[in-house]
Amino acid sequence: MIHAKLRSPDNRVHARLKANIPPPEIVEELYLASLSRPPAPAELETAANHIAKVGDPARALEDLHWAILNSKEFLFRH
Numbered sequence: 591m592i593h594a595k596l597r598s599p600d601n602r603v604h605a606r607l608k609a610n611i612p613p614p615e616i617v618e619e620l621y622l623a624s625l626s627r628p629p630a631p632a633e634l635e636t637a638a639n640h641i642a643k644v645g646d647p648a649r650a651l652e653d654l655h656w657a658i659l660n661s662k663e664f665l666f667r668h
Contacts, residue, residue, distance in 0.1 A: 592659065603651045613647045614638065617654065624658045 595601060602623070606616045617637045621629040629637065637654050644650035658664055 592656075597652060603655060604648060607648055607651075613641050613651060616651055620651070620655050620658060624655070625661075625663055 598604070602619070603616060606619065607613075614634060614637075617634060618628055621627060621633070637650075640654065641647055641650040644653070
């Protein structure tokens, strides 16, 4: 169910990409929405590297969101 929501073309990530929001801003929004805090500089760097490596921002941001949702920090907060 979660995987389907992360891949849905109607989700937050895809809506922001369609609105031409730059991936770094989407990364920040994912952290704020999921963890109630902005990403640390190292987290932003890791996300940027992953987006560049994957080459498909949508797929890379889905990966990132999945990682955030599976983090101990997310589990602890929710």
